[in-house]
Amino acid sequence: MLVLGLETSCDETGIALYDTDRGLLADALYSQIELHQQYGGVVPELASRDHVRKIIPLIEEVLAEAGVTKADIDAIAYTSGPGLAGALMVGACVGRSLALALDIPAIGVHHMEGHLLAPMLEQTPPAFPFLALLVSGGHTQLIKVEAIGEYELLGESLDDAAGEAFDKAAKMMGLAYPGGPNIAKLALDGNGDRFKFPRPMTTKPGLDFSFSGLKTFTLNTVAKHVDDNGELEPQIKCDIADAFELAVVDTLVLKCKRAMKQTGMNQLVIAGGVSANSRLREKLEQTLTSMKGNVFYARPEFCTDNGAMIAYAGAQRLLVGQHASLAVVVKPRWPL
Numbered sequence: 001m002l003v004l005g006l007e008t009s010c011d012e013t014g015i016a017l018y019d020t021d022r023g024l025l026a027d028a029l030y031s032q033i034e035l036h037q038q039y040g041g042v043v044p045e046l047a048s049r050d051h052v053r054k055i056i057p058l059i060e061e062v063l064a065e066a067g068v069t070k071a072d073i074d075a076i077a078y079t080s081g082p083g084l085a086g087a088l089m090v091g092a093c094v095g096r097s098l099a100l101a102l103d104i105p106a107i108g109v110h111h112m113e114g115h116l117l118a119p120m121l122e123q124t125p126p127a128f129p130f131l132a133l134l135v136s137g138g139h140t141q142l143i144k145v146e147a148i149g150e151y152e153l154l155g156e157s158l159d160d161a162a163g164e165a166f167d168k169a170a171k172m173m174g175l176a177y178p179g180g181p182n183i184a185k186l187a188l189d190g191n192g193d194r195f196k197f198p199r200p201m202t203t204k205p206g207l208d209f210s211f212s213g214l215k216t217f218t219l220n221t222v223a224k225h226v227d228d229n230g231e232l233e234p235q236i237k238c239d240i241a242d243a244f245e246l247a248v249v250d251t252l253v254l255k256c257k258r259a260m261k262q263t264g265m266n267q268l269v270i271a272g273g274v275s276a277n278s279r280l281r282e283k284l285e286q287t288l289t290s291m292k293g294n295v296f297y298a299r300p301e302f303c304t305d306n307g308a309m310i311a312y313a314g315a316q317r318l319l320v321g322q323h324a325s326l327a328v329v330v331k332p333r334w335p336l
């Protein structure tokens with residue numbers, strides 16, 4: 001079965017072709033980051049308009065790359081939530097209409113299920129059951145995964161998501177959006193020992209997270225060190241970035257360890273934009289090795305938003321006979 005995947009939930013138009021026998025045949029991504037950077041975050045209306053501009057050329061690009069035509073597509077998977085309503089509508093309308101025109105099934109995919117299953121596209125995919133840490137710009141969740149569609153939420157952020165905390169801290173430090181990769185880059189030259197950032201909610205039992213206190217701590221640290229022009233010295237910027245990143249990573253690692261002990265599971269999947277973070281990957285590798293477990297993650301470009309994960313997740317659902325009705329439904333808020 002050849003599945004066309006369409007991802008348009010936020011600021012990336014991701015299109016891919018996944019074949020259930022041959023694997024991933026093609027994927028293309030257009031990132032709107034430059035468009036939104038000048039505003040310091042994603043502007044929903046501009047995002048929708050840019051998806052409209054890019055979606056058809058990208059579909060044509062993946063068809064050409066895979067050497068197939070529209071007539072070869074067996075089904076279409078599009079992200080139907082959660083995300084920005086207008087942006088979601090673009091993928092849902094194009095996906096649903098194309099499926100209607102080609103007389104093939106279509107399915108709306110949960111964006112976070114896409115992230116969760118993205119490591120399945122790698123050479124050594126995880127096997128069910130496993131624990132998953134979903135860390136993106138909108139979510140921070142620990143989930144027990146038994147099978148496709150069998151997800152038990154063990155804990156989640158009570159306020160900001162980990163990626164959101166990276167983005168907000170970066171903004172306070174005068175760094176561009178998205179903050180995660182920019183903080184990670186500066187942290188390489190920083191000495192985080194200089195500051196003692198908190199590890200929120202780690203002394204309390206439970207698997208929930210909270211990152212808003214860390215944000216306030218960053219704001220206060222920045223305020224204490226800026227010069228008369230409101231600027232941070234380059235080295236202090238690197239040191240704050242390092243201390244901040246280490247605090248987020250330590251907190252995530254501690255909760256993963258706790259979840260593994262609580263469930264007795266030692267296979268861990270990390271997914272979502274923040275799972276591209278090298279320090280998080282390294283620390284989890286070390287921790288899992290000492291616990292005789294394994295950690296799985298997608299290649300960096302499949303950690304952030306992409307069409308391949310939607311094509312893959314949609315294919316798994318379509319294989320068991322699920323598909324959407326003709327109605328175009330998007331769910332800007334949608335629990336996994």
Ligand code: KG4
Nearest residue numbers: 136137138163178180181273274277304305
């Ligand atoms: O999964 P994603 O592309 O979009 C959402 O579904 O939200 O995640 C985007 C988030 C942003 O907050 C971005 O700052 C963060 O992932 N991110 C990172 C890194 N790369 C992306 N955070 C930390 N380190 C990174 N290397």
Ligand code: ZN
Nearest residue numbers: 115136304305
């Ligand atoms: Zn995402």
